[in-house]
Amino acid sequence: MALRQFGAAAAVSAALALATPAHAAIEIQWWHAMTGANNDVVNKLAEEFNASQSDYKVIPSYKGGYPDTMNAGIAAFRAGNAPHIIQVFEVGTATMMGATGAIKPVHQLMKEAGEPFDPKAYLPTITGYYSTSKGEMLSFPFNSSSMVMWINKDELKKAGINEIPKTWPEVFAAAKKLKAAGHDSCGFSNAWASWAHIEQFSAWHNVPIGTKANGLDGFDTELKFNSPLHVKHLQNLVDLQKDKTYDYGGRTNTNEARFSSGECAIFLTSSGYYGTAKATSKFDFTSAPMPYYPDVQGAPQNSIIGGASLWVMGGKKPEEYKGVAKFFTFLSDTNRQAKLHQESGYLPITKAAYEKSIKDGFYEKNPTLQTPLKELTNKEPTENSRGLRFGNMVQMRDVWSEEIEAALAGKKGAKEALDSAVQRGNAMLRAFEKTAK
Amino acid sequence: MEKSTVFNNRLLPYLLLLPQLVITVVFFYWPASQAIWQSFLREDAFGLVSEFVGLENYQALFAQPEYYRSMLTTVIFSTLVAALSLSIALLFATQADKNLKAAPAYKTLMIWPYAVAPAVAGVLWFFMFQPSLGMLSRPLRGMGLDWNPLLNENHAMILVVMAAVWKQISYNFLFFLAGLQAIPRSVLEAGAIDGARPLRRFWTITFPLLSPTTFFLLVVNIVYVFFDTFGIIDAVTGGGPAGATTTMVYKVYADGRLGGDLGGSAAQSVILMIIVIALTAIQFRYVERKVQY
Numbered sequence: 143m144a145l146r147q148f149g150a151a152a153a154v155s156a157a158l159a160l161a162t163p164a165h166a167a168i169e170i171q172w173w174h175a176m177t178g179a180n181n182d183v184v185n186k187l188a189e190e191f192n193a194s195q196s197d198y199k200v201i202p203s204y205k206g207g208y209p210d211t212m213n214a215g216i217a218a219f220r221a222g223n224a225p226h227i228i229q230v231f232e233v234g235t236a237t238m239m240g241a242t243g244a245i246k247p248v249h250q251l252m253k254e255a256g257e258p259f260d261p262k263a264y265l266p267t268i269t270g271y272y273s274t275s276k277g278e279m280l281s282f283p284f285n286s287s288s289m290v291m292w293i294n295k296d297e298l299k300k301a302g303i304n305e306i307p308k309t310w311p312e313v314f315a316a317a318k319k320l321k322a323a324g325h326d327s328c329g330f331s332n333a334w335a336s337w338a339h340i341e342q343f344s345a346w347h348n349v350p351i352g353t354k355a356n357g358l359d360g361f362d363t364e365l366k367f368n369s370p371l372h373v374k375h376l377q378n379l380v381d382l383q384k385d386k387t388y389d390y391g392g393r394t395n396t397n398e399a400r401f402s403s404g405e406c407a408i409f410l411t412s413s414g415y416y417g418t419a420k421a422t423s424k425f426d427f428t429s430a431p432m433p434y435y436p437d438v439q440g441a442p443q444n445s446i447i448g449g450a451s452l453w454v455m456g457g458k459k460p461e462e463y464k465g466v467a468k469f470f471t472f473l474s475d476t477n478r479q480a481k482l483h484q485e486s487g488y489l490p491i492t493k494a495a496y497e498k499s500i501k502d503g504f505y506e507k508n509p510t511l512q513t514p515l516k517e518l519t520n521k522e523p524t525e526n527s528r529g530l531r532f533g534n535m536v537q538m539r540d541v542w543s544e545e546i547e548a549a550l551a552g553k554k555g556a557k558e559a560l561d562s563a564v565q566r567g568n569a570m571l572r573a574f575e576k577t578a579k
Numbered sequence: 580m581e582k583s584t585v586f587n588n589r590l591l592p593y594l595l596l597l598p599q600l601v602i603t604v605v606f607f608y609w610p611a612s613q614a615i616w617q618s619f620l621r622e623d624a625f626g627l628v629s630e631f632v633g634l635e636n637y638q639a640l641f642a643q644p645e646y647y648r649s650m651l652t653t654v655i656f657s658t659l660v661a662a663l664s665l666s667i668a669l670l671f672a673t674q675a676d677k678n679l680k681a682a683p684a685y686k687t688l689m690i691w692p693y694a695v696a697p698a699v700a701g702v703l704w705f706f707m708f709q710p711s712l713g714m715l716s717r718p719l720r721g722m723g724l725d726w727n728p729l730l731n732e733n734h735a736m737i738l739v740v741m742a743a744v745w746k747q748i749s750y751n752f753l754f755f756l757a758g759l760q761a762i763p764r765s766v767l768e769a770g771a772i773d774g775a776r777p778l779r780r781f782w783t784i785t786f787p788l789l790s791p792t793t794f795f796l797l798v799v800n801i802v803y804v805f806f807d808t809f810g811i812i813d814a815v816t817g818g819g820p821a822g823a824t825t826t827m828v829y830k831v832y833a834d835g836r837l838g839g840d841l842g843g844s845a846a847q848s849v850i851l852m853i854i855v856i857a858l859t860a861i862q863f864r865y866v867e868r869k870v871q872y
Binding site for chain 1: 621622623624625626627628639645709711712720729730731732817818819820821822833834836837838839840843
């Protein structure tokens with residue numbers, strides 16, 4: 143009892159403390175999943191916006207990792223106190239989209255609030271991921287990235303590798319040389335197992351992950367990533383895992399430190415790793431496009447994005463939505479976007495910000511940050527490379543990774559593992575389809 | 580010694596019971612009944628669409644080979660954790676029960692890990708045994724052991740078992756120590772005079788007299804491994820590799836929270852609840868007979 147009273151008192155005093163200096167400004171809750179340097183970026187953006195006007199006050203709160211933040215938002219919605227804005231990672235897109243009524247589509251929000259909004263001002267490879275097939279933007283892209291290959295230039299040189307490998311066979315050869323030069327425990331590795339070897343791999347080789355343009359054109363999609371090409375690739379990894387020429391790096395990015403510690407000299411992970419790599423690596427490093435199989439016609443195609451977007455929750459007051467819309471306009475400002483991109487390493491979301499960065503000569507000094515942009519815009523996106531939208535994707539990724547792990551551990555053959563990943567994934571898609579009518 | 584109290588007011592005993600009853604209803608019966616109801620529904624994550632589907636969630640569950648596998652994993656995991664945490668705690672408790680100089684410090688240190696949240700304990704163990712950077716995995720690798728809980732199922736299982744045991748030893752230690760201290764010295768001394776050696780005294784006097792504590796701890800530990808360990812598993816292995824450390828309770832968490840499949844997750848909780856109720860009932864029916872109060 144005493145505790146509850148204390149809690150109530152604390153809540154009241156906290157509310158007072160927050161409300162007093164804001165001059166009855168309308169509060170906009172923003173839940174996010176950003177840590178470290180990116181957390182500072184979020185707080186700084188909110189501060190700048192709050193200082194730029196006095197009608198609205200954006201209040202950012204950190205809610206844990208991506209899945210935690212999304213779950214916190216869902217739980218809050220069920221309890222009737224959802225935030226206004228919630229940052230959801232790209233694989234949560236289908237779940238959010240399926241929740242008609244729980245969310246407020248961004249294009250509708252901007253129109254109703256009367257904010258100037260031109261969907262064409264945004265980079266299509268990014269917004270395509272968060273838009274309907276008619277091109278209506280549903281969520282507002284915030285931090286976008288893609289997968290790149292990080293290279294420890296010093297170690298490559300030591301191992302006598304003069305050119306950064308471009309294709310998978312070249313990567314395998316380089317990894318063998320690295321191993322011979324003393325990298326016993328890791329020739330090359332990667333973070334985000336399924337993102338690397340299923341999702342990006344498929345888009346980069348222009349082969350489908352699933353039917354219906356990887357689910358973008360409807361929830362009645364079926365998975366297709368057990369093709370001979372996929373099997374061949376996984377088999378290669380399985381063979382190389384045996385002597386650690388390739389060493390599995392886990393489902394998430396917890397093992398990125400194996401790159402910065404110098405253990406793995408070739409490492410595939412998000413381009414958003416830039417900030418951390420810069421802060422923690424004591425060697426000369428760069429990023430290169432993802433490798434491809436040269437015998438696949440048309441490869442490399444283009445990569446797909448990762449990262450997160452901002453979703454607006456439904457059932458809020460019009461004046462609150464106006465504040466959210468103003469905040470999005472604020473975020474889209476060219477100078478702000480360019481600065482955000484150049485400092486954080488995340489991709490610029492507007493064309494103007496990208497062009498400004500080119501004009502500023504930013505990429506001549508920082509070619510590392512242009513790699514993901516080059517990948518994304520390498521070719522005109524196809525059905526297989528526009529993006530992906532699968533229900534239950536958060537958990538499905540775990541299921542896919544489980545099967546990859548089973549193959550790498552020698553418990554299953556490569557084909558058997560991928561067949562099983564497809565089959566289990568399809569069952570999850572059908573379950574999702576039933577709830578997302 | 581038997582005490583009996585006679586209440587004059589007929590309402591008073593119920594009134595005194597009320598707080599406990601309210602807590603049980605609010606925190607057990609109500610959520611449990613909700614879980615049972617939810618297990619017959621199919622809902623989307625946001626709770627926008629809800630449809631009564633009867634036993635469909637259960638059928639889907641029993642059609643999954645992964646579910647049977649998680650049952651087997653649970654059996655292995657809970658046996659190992661309960662057996663190890665009980666026996667190690669008993670060993671420590673018997674040692675701490677001796678006349679030691681720094682006994683208070685030793686006891687405090689032993690109880691310490693209990694205050695650590697499961698997820699924090701998980702992260703701790705994860706970092707110590709992280710294959711390439713961990714403080715303890717480097718020496719292991721140095722000795723030529725290819726320590727790799729990311730891919731090796733046994734290594735992953737060893738890791739979660741260690742973390743879960745480490746967390747539970749404190750609790751068991753505390754109860755064992757209290758149990759040991761309640762054993763009358765005179766009985767042990769009588770045994771000693773009769774010529775029984777320490778080990779024999781332990782097995783013939785101490786251990787039987789400790790049996791109420793052991794039985795209580797066995798029940799509590801089973802409940803602990805069944806319900807309270809998902810935080811550790813989530814932080815250490817995330818149920819991997821390839822589902823090797825996905826216990827039943829972790830699957831409840833993964834399907835419900837990560838997968839947003841509340842119906843299927845509720846069905847699993849119901850099954851889990853039935854299993855634990857059955858286990859506890861069996862323990863009371865059969866094991867308790869051997870307990871000497």
